[in-house]
Amino acid sequence: MARTDALIFDMDGTMVDSMPWHAKAWIEFARRRGLALDVPDLMRRTTGRNAFECACELMEREVSVAESDAITHEKESIYRELFGAVFAEVAGFNAFARAAAARGLKIAVGTAGDRHNVAFVMERLRMDPLPLAIVGGDEGFTGKPTPAIFLEAARRIGVAPAHCIVFEDAPFGIEAARRAGMRAVAVCTTHSAAELAGPHVIAAVRDYEELALSNFLETLDAATA
Template structure:
C-alpha cells in the first residue's frame, strides 16, 4: 500500500550497487566479435546502458529475431558476463553501511534494474544482499527498459512510496532519464562515466564516487528544493 509520507531509495544494480559495467561492456564486445561486429566501447555503453537485453539485440542484430532466438542470445551474453565478473563480485564502497543507515531511518529500499533474473540472483544472492531490500523489479517485470520509467515506477509502487518521495541511484544517462520521466530525483554514481556526462539533467541532486560520500538527510533536503 502506498503511503503519502513513505520515502524510498531505488537503486539501479549494475554500475551502482556493483562496479561492473566494464565487464558488461567487455562481454558485449566479445559477444559481437564472435559475430564479426566490432563496436566502440564508449559509444556502446552510452547507447545501451539501462536497456534490456532483447532491446539491445534488436537494435544491433535486427528486429527480425524471434523471442526465442533473442532469449538464447541473451543467455549466451549474460553467461559470458557472469564468467568474467564472478571473480570480482563486490559491492561499491560504502554501500552496505549506507543502506543500513537508510533502513534505520525508515527508508524503504528497492532495486530497479534492466538485468534478467539470473543476473539479479548472481549479484544480490552472491553478495547476500537480497534480504536488505523491500522490493526488487527487473527486466522480467516490465516490458520496456530505460529510458522508459517503467521499472522505477514499479519499484516505487512495490515499496509503498510515491515517485515524488523516491530517490534513484544511477550510473548511466539512460537511467537518469528514466528517473526524470518517473518524476524522481536522482543521485549519480560516477563509477562508469564522469560527472559532465550528466550535465543536461535537472533531476540530479548529487554526484559521488561511492556511497561513503553521501549523506541521507542532505539528499532528501536537496530533493525537496
C-alpha cells in the same frame, strides 16, 4: 526538498562495479560470433535497456524472442563468469543501504538486468536487510529511459514517485528518473557528473563512501523534520 520515503537503486554500475565486465563480455561475445562490434557505441545505446531491446540494438533490427533469448543467455553467461571472479560492490554501497534502512527509508531495486543477473548479484552482495522490492528487466517493462521500471518499484513499496530518490550511473537511468517524477543521485562510476546532470539530480558522487562523508542521509532527515 520533498519528503524522502524511499531510495531506489539501479543495479549494474550503481550497486556493483560491473559495467567494465559487461563491456568485456560483449567483446568476448563478438569474438566468439565473429562480429565486428563497436562496444563503446553499443554500451552507449543499450545501458539501462532490457535484454530484448539490447538484442535489437546489437543486430540493428527487430529480433525474435528466441533470438533475443539466445543472445542474452550467451552474453550474460560470459559476463557472470568474468565478473564473478572479481565481484565487487561500488565502494560503500552495503553500508550506505543498511544505514538508510536503519533510518526508516524503504529500499528497492529497479534494474534492466534479468532474473539471472539479479540472483547472481544478490547472492554475492548479501544485503542486510534485503530490498523490499526488486523490479527486473525481464518482467515485461520497457527499459530506461522510459520510467516504467522505477514507477513499478515505487508502486510495489507503496511510495509516491515524488518521495523517491533514484541512484543511477547511466544517462538513460537518470532520464528515466526524471520522467518518473523522482529525484536522482548520480553515481559516477562509468560517466561524468556532466553526463549525468539534470534539474532533478541532487548529488553527484564517485561512490557511497563519498556520499556518506557528505552526510547525505542526515541532510534528508533534516529536510523531512
